[in-house]
Amino acid sequence: MNEYDSNRIYDLVKKINYKKTNISEDADCYILNTCHIREKATDKVYHDIGRIKKSFKNKKKPIVLITGCVAQAEGEIILNKEKYIDAVIGPQSYHQLNETILKIEKSSNKLNETNFEVIDKFNKLNQLKNSNDKISSFLTIQEGCDKFCKFCVVPYTRGPEHSRSIDELLLECNNLVDNGAREITLLGQNVNDFKYKEKKLSDLIKEISKIKNLKRIRYTTSHPNDFTDDLIEAHGSVEKLMPMIHLPVQSGSNKTLKNMNRKHSVEDYLKIIERLKKINPLIEFSSDFIIGYPGETNEDFNDTLKLLEDVKFINSYSFIFSPRVGTPAAKMKLVESTIAKERLLTFQKKAAEIKLSYRKTLINNYSTVLFENKIKTNKNYFGKDKFSNPVLIDTNEDLKGKIRKVKITDVNHNTLFGEINEKEKKTEFAA
Ligand code: SAM
Numbered sequence: 001m002n003e004y005d006s007n008r009i010y011d012l013v014k015k016i017n018y019k020k021t022n023i024s025e026d027a028d029c030y031i032l033n034t035c036h037i038r039e040k041a042t043d044k045v046y047h048d049i050g051r052i053k054k055s056f057k058n059k060k061k062p063i064v065l066i067t068g069c070v071a072q073a074e075g076e077i078i079l080n081k082e083k084y085i086d087a088v089i090g091p092q093s094y095h096q097l098n099e100t101i102l103k104i105e106k107s108s109n110k111l112n113e114t115n116f117e118v119i120d121k122f123n124k125l126n127q128l129k130n131s132n133d134k135i136s137s138f139l140t141i142q143e144g145c146d147k148f149c150k151f152c153v154v155p156y157t158r159g160p161e162h163s164r165s166i167d168e169l170l171l172e173c174n175n176l177v178d179n180g181a182r183e184i185t186l187l188g189q190n191v192n193d194f195k196y197k198e199k200k201l202s203d204l205i206k207e208i209s210k211i212k213n214l215k216r217i218r219y220t221t222s223h224p225n226d227f228t229d230d231l232i233e234a235h236g237s238v239e240k241l242m243p244m245i246h247l248p249v250q251s252g253s254n255k256t257l258k259n260m261n262r263k264h265s266v267e268d269y270l271k272i273i274e275r276l277k278k279i280n281p282l283i284e285f286s287s288d289f290i291i292g293y294p295g296e297t298n299e300d301f302n303d304t305l306k307l308l309e310d311v312k313f314i315n316s317y318s319f320i321f322s323p324r325v326g327t328p329a330a331k332m333k334l335v336e337s338t339i340a341k342e343r344l345l346t347f348q349k350k351a352a353e354i355k356l357s358y359r360k361t362l363i364n365n366y367s368t369v370l371f372e373n374k375i376k377t378n379k380n381y382f383g384k385d386k387f388s389n390p391v392l393i394d395t396n397e398d399l400k401g402k403i404r405k406v407k408i409t410d411v412n413h414n415t416l417f418g419e420i421n422e423k424e425k426k427t428e429f430a431a
């Protein structure tokens, strides 16, 4: 979502004649768009400011703005602590960015823009064309969260749930496809709780699947409690909807899930997977896991390992529990750090084995790949298969935006390597 926000921030500042620069010492303004989901984010802000200060030691100070969730959660503290920062702007207030920059250009007052009015933000952003021209683009359709998992800052930093209107989303989607997008990932902190009037995520997916040049649709991040029948059905009926679902489970222990206030059990989770696999046996899953959550015993951890092995997630993102100030879990007793680290290593080793053995099954088989861009340093072309696996092939052809059948010849933990048969070089595939 920060990538989407950063692109939109750029669309905004262009209106007051700011341009991107790759030479950081030339910048008149720095915007650090931050994430607050785990610790160290604030440290990183101070670290980056230190770097900027050093490069501008003998020059005119640039304008320095902190946007995103660190600004929302710790805005006043960082403004007081680091005098080099001119303003903090929360994730729901960045539509006011130009006014803020213009004010700073005129005076040296510190500004704190962390009001919550997500509707105002989208009203303003809708007036600006989205200039992102990537083959694979993000589109925020829903923001915020009302679920209050005990470990998570999102309900406090992004605010309550808000879904954008279908009409504005269709306009922006068409805009992105006109810019060149062939794949769109619909974004939301609770994307499958998208509701606009009577319309749900499945309705939106069906609407945008009618856009002719849009080839692939994905969505992230889903919550198990919002996996409704209509969305499951869409996976059987919408060909453009990719058979890859990111569905965070956090833990394989019902006791831990309860302590987290997740409001779903491991059994509920497995039932969703079973129903999705029934409608489309090709669907694969990825997930997020929190390791060393307060109260997690060895037995709880082993339950998580068991779930990992049972589902065979093709990608697993795991993090040691990070206490976030203001969340209920921050007050709970921590699992000893050495134990948590050891568990994380065990988990990640198992997850990597599962991932690699899945990838090895792809060797000598064919994948349909949507190509995105040429790698600058060599002849490789980069694309993604239906399961979001990155694929590289060696070619001189311009494959940007094309979907080709690729024979996978080798794999590693990061990438699949492949080749296109002579006969299939010109054949277009639907999705
Ligand atoms: N809304 C999604 C859900 O409920 O499944 C997750 C969105 S959250 C922004 C992304 C991931 O960050 C979570 O799935 C969780 O694994 C991780 N995360 C959030 N808070 C965390 C914390 N305090 N410590 C460690 N990981 C955390």
Ligand code: SF4
Binding pocket: 145, 146, 147, 148, 149, 152, 153, 154, 155, 189, 190, 223
């Ligand atoms: Fe955070 Fe997701 Fe839980 Fe909401 S549902 S509180 S975004 S982890």
